[in-house]
Amino acid sequence: MADGEEDFSSLPWPDRFSHKNWKVRKGGYEDAKQQFEKTGDESDPIFIPFLQDPGLWKGAVTDSNVAAQQDGLASYCAFLKFGGPAACARSRGATVAGIAEKGLPSTRPAAKASAIEALLLCVEMDKPDPVIEEILPVLSHKVPKVIAATLNGLTAIYHNFGCKIVDPKPVLKVLPKVFGHADKNVRAEAQNLTVELYRWLKEAMKPVFWGELKPVQQQDLEKLFEAVKQEPAPKQERLTYTQQMEAEAGVGGDADGGEGDGGEEDYGDDDAGEVDAFDLTEAVDVFPKIPKDFSEQLASSKWKDRKEALDALYTALNVPKIKDGPFDEIVRGLAKSMKDANVAVVTVAANCIDLLAKGIRSAFVKHRSTVMSPIMERLKEKKQTVADALGGALDAVFIATSLTDCLEEILEFVKHKNPQVKQETVKFLIRCLRTTREVPSKPETKSIADAATKLLTDSVEVNRAGGAEILGTLMKIMGERAMTPFLDGLDDIRKTKIKEYYETAEVKAKDRPKPIVGPPKTAAAPAAKKAVGTKKPLGLKKPAAAPAPPAEVPAPTASPSKPATRSIPSKLGGLSKPGGGLPTPGGALKKKLGGPGGLASPQRRVISPPSEEQPQQPPVSKFGMGRGLAGRPIAKPSPPSEPAPAPAAPALTGIAAIERAELDELRLEKERFIRMIEDLKSERTRLNSQVIELQNQNAQLIEDHTRDVLSVKAKETQLVRARSDAEAAEQNVQKQQREIERLKRELSRALRSGAINSPTGMPDQFGMPIPDPASIYQEPSNGHSPLPRTGLHMGARFDSRPRSYASASPSEEKENGLESPGLNRRKFSPTFGTAYSGIASPTRSSMLGSGSASGEEHSTRSAEPAENWKRAAEVTSQLKARIEQMKARQGLTRPPAQR
Known part of the structure; x- marks a missing residue:
């Protein structure tokens, strides 16, 4: 059995990791872990086989034997910890899903802890997004135990790193699915994960998935959320590899090193309360929902059509996040609606601007100049609902842009002549200062302070209070010292008011003055830089070499005028250091060149020359005796006779x-x-x-x-007037021509009527012979209509006006002897057809009368005295002269040859 173990230990790592005997695999995992822990850096050759074949870890973390799997997970954790980001990037694709499926549900606590640690190391060493992408498919596993364990692993990840490091959007999208699972353990772990996300996201997470939960589940979660609300803001408990490198670089660059302990707190503070619903939701394309005839309806003359178009736009824009697109025409239409006479249209348009600015955020910057001025002009509306809608639109525009973008227009409207506009603009500026996260620059601060100082003397109390609040809020951002120059000329009452607003103001941006760099930091910075940039000589690690000279610095304090000429004895009792101005490189160089043999070398002779206090000892260094008690002067060194820079x-x-x-x-x-x-x-x-x-x-x-436009308009006006005058003159000419034609017809009718009533050559009612009608007219030679050669009838009188004739007055009839006691006057007066007939024409009844009347007239004429004939002749000649004058005025006088 011992021989078998020796053979197994001599096998390559791939063969040991994939051996059919679980004991061999287990031993391989243990040996690999020990080898990883002994490595000096990430480039050790032990990592090469596992980097070339990352699939070896897939079998290790999912080993069928639970004992071997426990050691495999522990070995993989060591591989990630000591192998660095490269080890994680190469292996995570083969291991994360297996760890979630086989490692997290393990019944062994050590294996489960190693599985969670492996996931955390994968997030720590590289990017968290690929890890989450590999874990989420496991939530669709058939075994509820696996799903619950995976949710527990996700909770651990978000608890350690927070939602600023690990994107919560993919997990929030799958929460409704796991909440609907039949297993109660899965639902319980889903609740734990949701509560953990709520610690970081607060109410911003609800719009993503809240509506898909059951009311009972919402109530249970609300109860759990209440306990979380009382907790302090969460902090990131574990730093990523990149954050660790940044923290180490920050500590190494600081001479004091006093800020190294607060690195984790800085990362944690930035995570709290910074995520909102806009960052968690996907952008929606709203253009398919906007009516195609939106522009036509918005330009309608009926306010109901305009309001319906804006209502449809509001429905389309009412989403948490809007995909950017060509909104230029829509924004121009909304800006034009700000001038609408109907307040309902203005209110809906302001709400649409509010939704659009909140939906596209930073992309709304290009539309700000189009809508901001019209909205602020409409602030004159006193109706509260309209004012609230306009204020909300302005707030949304400001959130989408910045204080620098909006400040110029705000300060212009602060000076507006309309009191209502000025008052609402002051309120808007106060809201901007409270919500801005950017500290105003010095020119912007001066502009705001000057405008607010002018408001302190405004005639309206609300504006005066607003000016004080602006200065107080600005002081909260910039600090009391920065605002002192702007408050010098104010009285104590106003300063007290500003101070009250300063104490109660709540702002999100605060000016942090730059720290003053002291002399110790400045002196230590080059030393730290040299320590980083200098390679360690001969593999020796001597960290105490650099701090040695500062420990003996108090020695030269007796003569501060010449600090570079004082010798500092070394610890070995040798000669004093040359080059007092560069103590650190000299000490490092001595340690570098001082070998174990202790023999003198040409470099040593160059670096250790006789000091300026001992000009008589050059032969000592010549024979290699530069160190020891013999080379150290016993008496007090004499002052140097030459300047020190030479040696x-x-x-x-x-x-x-x-x-x-x-x-x-x-x-x-x-x-x-x-x-x-x-x-x-x-x-x-x-x-x-x-x-x-x-x-x-x-x-x-x-x-x-x-000026050119005004000139052209003036010319156009003159041209229009000239055309109207020409048309009036043309109409007048036409009217004169018609009047002339009518006069001709009346004259012709009067002459024909007289010719019919009196035979040719017979005397008329005045005793004059009636001319032949044919002899009255002559053919015109100039194309004019024929005119009578003689005057009017003897009984007619031509008025002096050019276009009208009147009957003879009663006084003229008396003078002419035309009136007698027994004669009806109407029969001797010429009658007119209408009130506008220009010439008098005797009617047939007046000339001939009835049978009895004509006989009576004839008898009367014969009875009149003879002197009336002369008077009649004079009247006839006068009438002829007047007719000629009338023809001359009308341009109808015939040539002398035709007279």
């Missing part, structure tokens, strides 16, 4: 020369960076000047464009 030159060899070269290289690099910074500053100044110049040119172009 220090030989010490600048070996390591000192390397350090000097590195120092020179760093100085050159520093100068190069300084020049680069100066170039960048000059380039920035030049670009700023170009920006200012372009802005001025842009402003000039805008002004020119505005």
Whole structure:
């Protein structure tokens, strides 16, 4: 049996790990573990077979023999611990699922503990996401015992590393499935895992899976959550390999080393309360849910159509996380809705902006300038529901952006002329200062403080209180000392008010001043750097070599003016160290070059020359007697007659020369960076000047464009007026032409009527002979319509106005002798067809009358005296003259040849 064991131990590792005898496998696991623990680093040859064939560990962690499996899991833990990240990355794909399926449900406590430790080491040494991906399929196993053990392993992982290191989203998605399992042990472990996740995520985890649980399960979990709420914030109990390296680097770079103990607490503090529902949910594409005719409905003239479109958009956007897309047109429509006259439309539009900003978070930065100003302009609305919706939209926009992005517009609206807008903007600025996680820069702090100081003298009490609260909240962020310059000119009452707000303010961002680096840290930093960058000579580890010179530093304090010239005796009683300015490299170099033989060498002669206190001892070092009591001066050393820097030159060899070269290289690099910074500053100044110049040119172009637009509009106005005047003149001309035509017809009708009533050559009612109608008209030579050669009827009177005629007045009839006591006056007056008929035409009844009337008229005419004939002739001539004047005014005068 002993011979068999010897043969088994001499077998290669793959053969021992896959041997059919479980005792051989068990012995192989134990031997491998012992070999891993004895390795010096991760590059030891013992790891090579297992890195080349990671499948060996799959059989080890799932060994059919429980005793061998226990040793296999322990061996795998040692492999991960001493093999480093490379061992984990190569082997986890073959082992994690087997550990969850066979190791976690083990009945042996040691095997189960090793299985959990192996999973934790896999998370610690590399990334946790691949480990979780390998574990989750085991939750669908047929055996409830395996599922419960796997849930217990997940609980251990989240308990040790927290939800900031291990992503909780994949596990939250499968929780409803395990809560619906028939086995009570599975449901109990699911509750434990959920409570552990709640310790880290709080209420942010509920939107992911809470709705899929039964009400009874929700009630049970709520009771468990109540106990967790009273506990302090959880802290990460186990650091990953990367965090360990960062912590070690931080401790090594610190001269004091006083902050090394708080590394774990720093990691734990960052994990508490930082995860929200947005980080846990998947983004949803909302564009298929938005109506296709959204833009058309939003542009409708009916407010109900606009509100229905916004309601449909609100339903589509009401998801925890929105996938980014082309929302530009939708955002422009929402910004335009801020100016809507209907407050219901404004409220729904503000709610849509709120959901969109919360849904896409940082991607909303490009839409901020489109919606922020319209929202703040609408703050003038006094209705509380509208004001709340607008405030929520502004808060969501701020959360999606930053204080720097929003500050300029906020400060502009703080000076708004509308008191309601100013008041709501001040409240919004206070909320921004409370929730921001970025400390304002010094220019931003000055701008905020100046605006708040002006509010302290506002006429409205709410704004004055808001200014004090702004200063108090800002003081909470920046500190009292930083705010002192802004409070100097204020009275005691206002300072007291600001102090009250400062004490009660709750902020998330606090300015942490940079620590002042003291001289001890500055002196120790190069030493630490040299210790890191210098290789250990000849494999000897002498950590006490560097701290030795500081232990004897108090010796040269008697003469502080010349610290470099004092000799510090070594522990071996040899000569004093040359090059007092570089004690550390000299001591390290002595230890490096001082071999066990104790023989002098050329390098030793170079490094240990006679000190400046003993100029007469060069022959001693020549014969190799530089050490011992004989080489140590008994009397007090005399002051040096020459400066000391000369003998220090030989010490600048070996390591000192390397350090000097590195120092020179760093100085050159520093100068190069300084020049680069100066170039960048000059380039920035030049670009700023170009920006200012372009802005001025842009402003000039805008002004020119505005002036041109106004000029074009003025010309267009003049053109419209000229067109309207031309149309009016054309209408007037047409009206004049129609009036002329009508006058012609009336004149023709009057002449024809007189010709019919009186025979040709017969005397008319005035005793004048009636001309022949044919002789009244002549053919026009210029294309005008024919005009009568004679005037109107003797009984008609032409008015002096160009387009109207009136009947003869009663006084003219009396003068003309046309009125007699027995004669009806209406029969002698010409009648008009309408009120607008421009010329008088005697009717047939007035000219001829009835039979009896005409006879009566004839008898009356014959009875009138002869002197009336002269008067009638004068009236006729006057009428003719007036007709000629009328023709001349209308441009209808015939040429003299036709007269």
